[in-house]
Amino acid sequence: MNDVLKLAFVGCGSIAKAHLAGIEQYAPRVRVTALIDPDPKAAARFVQRTNGTYYATLDEALKRGDFDAVDIMVPHDLHEELSLLALQAGKHLLLEKPMAPTLQACDRILNCAKESGLVFAVAENAQFWPEIMEVDRLIRTGVIGEVITAKASFWVQYEPGDLKPRTPWRLDRDRTGGGITIDGGSHWLRPLRIWMGEITDVIAAVDHPLRSMQGESLVHALVKFQSGRIGSFDALNVDSVLAPAEWWRVTGTRGEIVVEGGFQSKIVRSQGQKIKIYDEYNPEGNVVMDQGNGYQASFGLEIADFASAILDGSELSASAEYSLGELRTALAMYKSVESGEWERVWD
Ligand SMILES: NC(=O)c1ccc[n+]([C@@H]2O[C@H](COP(=O)([O-])OP(=O)(O)OC[C@H]3O[C@@H](n4cnc5c(N)ncnc54)[C@H](O)[C@@H]3O)[C@@H](O)[C@H]2O)c1
Numbered sequence: 001m002n003d004v005l006k007l008a009f010v011g012c013g014s015i016a017k018a019h020l021a022g023i024e025q026y027a028p029r030v031r032v033t034a035l036i037d038p039d040p041k042a043a044a045r046f047v048q049r050t051n052g053t054y055y056a057t058l059d060e061a062l063k064r065g066d067f068d069a070v071d072i073m074v075p076h077d078l079h080e081e082l083s084l085l086a087l088q089a090g091k092h093l094l095l096e097k098p099m100a101p102t103l104q105a106c107d108r109i110l111n112c113a114k115e116s117g118l119v120f121a122v123a124e125n126a127q128f129w130p131e132i133m134e135v136d137r138l139i140r141t142g143v144i145g146e147v148i149t150a151k152a153s154f155w156v157q158y159e160p161g162d163l164k165p166r167t168p169w170r171l172d173r174d175r176t177g178g179g180i181t182i183d184g185g186s187h188w189l190r191p192l193r194i195w196m197g198e199i200t201d202v203i204a205a206v207d208h209p210l211r212s213m214q215g216e217s218l219v220h221a222l223v224k225f226q227s228g229r230i231g232s233f234d235a236l237n238v239d240s241v242l243a244p245a246e247w248w249r250v251t252g253t254r255g256e257i258v259v260e261g262g263f264q265s266k267i268v269r270s271q272g273q274k275i276k277i278y279d280e281y282n283p284e285g286n287v288v289m290d291q292g293n294g295y296q297a298s299f300g301l302e303i304a305d306f307a308s309a310i311l312d313g314s315e316l317s318a319s320a321e322y323s324l325g326e327l328r329t330a331l332a333m334y335k336s337v338e339s340g341e342w343e344r345v346w347d
Helices: 016-024 040-050 056-062 076-088 102-114 130-143 186-196 294-311 325-340
Strands: 003-009 030-036 053-054 069-072 092-096 120-123 147-157 199-207 219-224 230-237 246-252 256-259 275-279 282-289
Touching: 003 056, 003 219, 016 030, 016 040, 016 294, 030 040, 030 056, 040 053, 040 102, 053 056, 053 069, 056 076, 056 186, 056 325, 069 076, 069 294, 076 092, 076 102, 092 294, 102 219, 102 325, 120 186, 120 294, 130 246, 130 256, 130 275, 130 282, 130 294, 147 186, 186 199, 186 246, 186 325, 199 325
Parallel strands: 003 030, 003 069, 030 053, 069 092, 092 120, 147 230
Antiparallel strands: 147 246, 199 219, 219 230, 246 256, 256 275, 275 282
């Protein structure tokens, strides 16, 4: 068995920076040997940092490159085509969320991966976010008693005009499959699923305060979990001025756990994420974790998990099928906006 995983970056844009930083810090067995992007300028800094080889297309890299796996980080409308190409060429696949904008496209990728016998993971970094894991542990130790409800708030402030020049495809509904819910919203929904169990039903309303974004830039939604409990998910992208906001609040019979957070423009830097517990002994809130920016760490841990599944045959922390949960929740929210009714997530 090899002890090094040779990885090709397919797409060298914003999130590739976080993936490379994560590999450098947390995934020592991963070597980035190929950098693929139609824009050579985008790839240049990665080529320099990794000593990998540049290719303009995945097709060309598959013919001439030397790698075992691909890490696909491109706009959502390209996920299916590039994933199938890589799998059919025998490459293990790490694919940024969402798997694809439609469930039909996801089925095609999943079927192809199953037939190939290769490792396929969807890069949902919230699964590896240290603060999220710590909240899970705290809930299980019973510090807040029995859980009653949980609330996720993905509030992001952009500078006016910030998003358009950086990732214009994100403003185009045909390219993303929707708006903030199907996109960054997944990282706020995964923690709810980890802590509260599967989401079964949703009802949502949306609005479009960020005028340049075709998809929704504001959503307020209620979610029902398999346990019968209810929670909420809110998300906002806006080029206004926002006060600091907490990202999650989990309420139990004996207290609350709050994850403070906040992204900060200019280039959407995330701040430290403090975890606080409020209970009868700590009415002002007791800080139980304040280690800085776990969000950034999550990317390296995610890639190390993928590498270990290939190199050691270990089980992925979350299967590709499990990642359909956030996508199905987003699609059910969109359906609910049309119907004005509660919609099922899994039927
Ligand atoms: N996990 C997270 O926190 C997180 C955050 C941001 C983005 N993402 C996901 O990462 C993916 C990419 O988003 P981004 O923000 O990095 O976008 P981006 O626009 O910054 O980068 C995409 C890159 O892909 C390149 N590209 C386009 N077509 C290509 C092709 N055919 N082959 C190879 N490269 C191609 C573009 O030139 C660009 O450099 C999306 O799926 C997005 O949802 C995840």
